[in-house]
Structures are given as C-alpha cells and as structure tokens.
Amino acid sequence: MRIQHLLRDLPFVGQAEGEKLTYYVFEGNDAYLVFSPNSRGGFNMNVVDKEVPPLISRRFGGQRVTGRTLAEQARS
Numbered sequence: 001m002r003i004q005h006l007l008r009d010l011p012f013v014g015q016a017e018g019e020k021l022t023y024y025v026f027e028g029n030d031a032y033l034v035f036s037p038n039s040r041g042g043f044n045m046n047v048v049d050k051e052v053p054p055l056i057s058r059r060f061g062g063q064r065v066t067g068r069t070l071a072e073q074a075r076s
Contacts, residue, residue, distance in 0.1 A: 005029055 010026040010033065017023075024035045032048040056065065059073070 007033075 005028075008029065010028055013025040013027050013032065015022050015024050018036075021036045026033045026035070028047075031050055032053070034046045034048055035043045036046075038044050056070065060069070
C-alpha cells in the first residue's frame, strides 16, 4: 500500500476515547488511519483494514475492548 494513496483526501470519521488517549480516525481509500498523540508531541499512526471494525463489532458488540483482549481472543 503506498503512503500517497493512503493519505490522499482523507475525510475525518471521528474520535474514540480510550482509557488514556484520544484516537482520531480518518478514512483512507483502503483502510482507516488511526492517529494518537505520543509523549514527544507528535502522533502515532496505525492502519486498520476496512474489514476489521465490522468483525470486531460482531464479535464484541457492546463490550469494552482493548488490544490485549483482541489478541487473546484471536488465539482462542
């Protein structure tokens, strides 16, 4: 996936409040880009395939979910 393709004309989807951070979500052409502030005054970015959120929602709908929860449940 090319960076220029990911970042072109990104609409802002919204933000999600985590326990410690606020995550800012933008919709790319093939994936969601999730930005969170880091301790150095910049941002961390994660790419989330567009197929992933519906899968998580079906499996964990209405529950609090962490990255650790997803990793543990993926193994079982």
